[in-house]
Amino acid sequence: MKRPGGILVIYKYLDQLTDAMVAIRGRNDFKDHEVFSPTSYHEIEEALDAGPSQVRWFTLSGALTGTCTGFGLGLWVDYDWPLVVGGKLPGLYSIPSYVILGFELTILFGGLMTILGMLVMCRIPNLKQRILDVRFTDDRFGIFVPNVALNGEQASLLKQFGAEEIRQIESE
Numbered sequence: 001m002k003r004p005g006g007i008l009v010i011y012k013y014l015d016q017l018t019d020a021m022v023a024i025r026g027r028n029d030f031k032d033h034e035v036f037s038p039t040s041y042h043e044i045e046e047a048l049d050a051g052p053s054q055v056r057w058f059t060l061s062g063a064l065t066g067t068c069t070g071f072g073l074g075l076w077v078d079y080d081w082p083l084v085v086g087g088k089l090p091g092l093y094s095i096p097s098y099v100i101l102g103f104e105l106t107i108l109f110g111g112l113m114t115i116l117g118m119l120v121m122c123r124i125p126n127l128k129q130r131i132l133d134v135r136f137t138d139d140r141f142g143i144f145v146p147n148v149a150l151n152g153e154q155a156s157l158l159k160q161f162g163a164e165e166i167r168q169i170e171s172e
Helices: 014-024 042-048 055-080 092-121 153-159
Strands: 006-011 034-036 141-146 165-169
Touching: 006 014, 006 153, 014 042, 014 141, 014 153, 055 092, 141 153, 153 165
Parallel strands: none
Antiparallel strands: 006 141, 006 165, 034 141
16 A cells, blocks of 8 residues: 655654644545554643543453363363362362462463454554654654645644644655
């Protein structure tokens, strides 16, 4: 997928970036904009106002799968090698002994699915991602707005928030 042309606005400070993000939030003329940062900041996430993360559903599905797998594995093994607990019959009567295995696999599968969910939802690794400015990996912040001209209304709005540099990016 090729990136269209547009403008790239570079900010020196995080506060300038978040103020600009709040100002353009929900506007149709800034649709599909991208935000660049050297590392993750909670302020950027709050300025996006994207709601709760969808990674939690990956975690929940992994945890439930781990619980079912733990109890199922315990039952399956118990039918092959009966585990007599307190003189009770093997199988469903011995469920309290499966809680430890179910709990451990809940934590394991939940954690692994959380990592997978973060990679999927963040689209990591993105081998086709083009680096627009190497300063974004060091100490600068940026907003890329596609299909916008350098002398347009959008560029002047973003410049009001203390943009260090605004430049035109050609389409690939």
